[in-house]
């Protein structure tokens with residue numbers, strides 16, 4: 105049984121994240137989608153609980169995908185859950201430096217951890233949670249960027265009618 109973790113801040117989950125989840129869930133027997141805090145991203149739009157709830161709603165049809173969360177280090181969560189594979193999506197070279205550094209830091213903390221990178225589907229590579237929030241903050245629809253459940257939550261946050 106091969107289990108993997110797909111970690112992220114998911115503030116909020118986008119179609120880009122869903123693409124990686126869908127494809128990873130076909131490769132691994134079990135995938136744990138873990139919501140964590142990114143110390144570089146201050147003042148998230150959604151609380152940890154809200155982010156977990158949206159992911160649970162969006163992923164309810166995926167039998168081998170579980171949603172979890174932690175306010176600690178990713179490698180500690182991995183150890184506690186007996187998982188050594190971390191999946192991260194790469195949208196392009198702009199993601200690479202940060203992702204490579206994070207993979208190496210995690211490897212330094214725990215030599216058993218392996219990070220695997222999955223290239224984002226080209227048509228979704230422009231999508232990010234930050235773009236979703238930026239668009240929505242100007243009252244623009246983000247219906248092409250996030251699942252319907254998330255769309256409603258984002259519209260509520262920005263009072264978009």
Ligand code: PNS
Pocket residue numbers: 111112113114140141142143145176177178179206209210
């Ligand atoms: O979706 P993001 O914001 O790119 O995800 C980054 C995240 C949350 C996976 C990363 O910041 C993280 O692992 N946070 C938990 C704390 C941690 O383990 N940091 C890395 C080593 S110092």
